[in-house]
Amino acid sequence: MQTRIFNIINSKGCKFTASFLFLACNLQSASAEFLPKAAIDTNEIPEITISGKDQDNTPLPCYKLTEDTYFLYGNIAEIDDKNRGFNGNAGFIVTRDGVVAIDSLGSPLLGRRLLATIRHVTDKPVRYLIITHNHPDHSYGAIAFSKIPGIRIIGHEGTLAYLSSPNFQDSVDFRNTLIKKDMQGFKGIDPDILISGKRYDHQTISLGGKTFDIYNLGQHHSYGDLLVHQKEDRLLWISDLAFNNRSTYMGDGHSVQVLESIDWMRKQFPDIQLMVPGHGSAQTAPFPMVGNTYQYVKRLRDEMKKAVNGNEDLASAVKNSDFTDWHGVRLYDENHKKNANFIYLEQEQEAFSTH
Numbered sequence: 001m002q003t004r005i006f007n008i009i010n011s012k013g014c015k016f017t018a019s020f021l022f023l024a025c026n027l028q029s030a031s032a033e034f035l036p037k038a039a040i041d042t043n044e045i046p047e048i049t050i051s052g053k054d055q056d057n058t059p060l061p062c063y064k065l066t067e068d069t070y071f072l073y074g075n076i077a078e079i080d081d082k083n084r085g086f087n088g089n090a091g092f093i094v095t096r097d098g099v100v101a102i103d104s105l106g107s108p109l110l111g112r113r114l115l116a117t118i119r120h121v122t123d124k125p126v127r128y129l130i131i132t133h134n135h136p137d138h139s140y141g142a143i144a145f146s147k148i149p150g151i152r153i154i155g156h157e158g159t160l161a162y163l164s165s166p167n168f169q170d171s172v173d174f175r176n177t178l179i180k181k182d183m184q185g186f187k188g189i190d191p192d193i194l195i196s197g198k199r200y201d202h203q204t205i206s207l208g209g210k211t212f213d214i215y216n217l218g219q220h221h222s223y224g225d226l227l228v229h230q231k232e233d234r235l236l237w238i239s240d241l242a243f244n245n246r247s248t249y250m251g252d253g254h255s256v257q258v259l260e261s262i263d264w265m266r267k268q269f270p271d272i273q274l275m276v277p278g279h280g281s282a283q284t285a286p287f288p289m290v291g292n293t294y295q296y297v298k299r300l301r302d303e304m305k306k307a308v309n310g311n312e313d314l315a316s317a318v319k320n321s322d323f324t325d326w327h328g329v330r331l332y333d334e335n336h337k338k339n340a341n342f343i344y345l346e347q348e349q350e351a352f353s354t355h
């Protein structure tokens, strides 16, 4: 194994080690057209080509964020022939007593390759998989983890509703068309441990000297969203509460909860050093991705509220919505009109329920 170390110094002078694991076998097979040299505080975006012909035991490119925390930095795009579901992030932490994985990538094949990546780094048992939310790009690799003896899979209680929803079936059908072979053996996974209770409640897991507080963040982006505080490292896995290097997507969830949850997170964790989002590079304080996502959602909520109050119809409000300063940001063109449509309908509902 050849390892290159890059040191990142952020504006506050904190030094992070972003060591980049070049694994001999993944260099030939990952077919990366471009891999950023670091994965913290960068706008560089990986361009990795996943082949349906790759073997299950082929590791994926992987970055080291701290001494024991590893990060898989996915492409930023909708699912396509090239990323085959590696269009979101995942990670894992190697503790004294075993491994905690966070998210499982977007297909059973990628789940197996994520496991192969873990195996390339350590032979310690994988004890937990935390699924931050149930969108396909984060959860469809979980089937590979479910076969590990003794593993506990942790998910939001909303997972159960998602697995019996039409959204779930539609996304599985779509993937079976696009990446049939990679989806072979797919099954939705009921978590062993459900995170439930009131919004912002948490459960704690401790393993090998590390503490993970897993918070219920309600349904800001999906049927149920989690946030993981990796306490000793002052690190937050924020899932899709904020997006880096791309625009947000509102298709499930509740935009008002996005704003509330960001406000809560800022108050709850004032001394966090590093945030790892579900999409885009990891980031150090002052976490511009959080402010950017907040401003985008708030602005679109204000705009759609004005449209609803002014009796502008849905089609024209969506057509007229255009944030020119977001042009050129990845997935803006694909998502903005859909977001406007979603938030217009929310605002209509909110206006209706306050009368």
Ligand SMILES: [Zn+2]
Binding pocket: 088, 135, 137, 138, 240, 278, 279
């Ligand atoms: Zn996502």
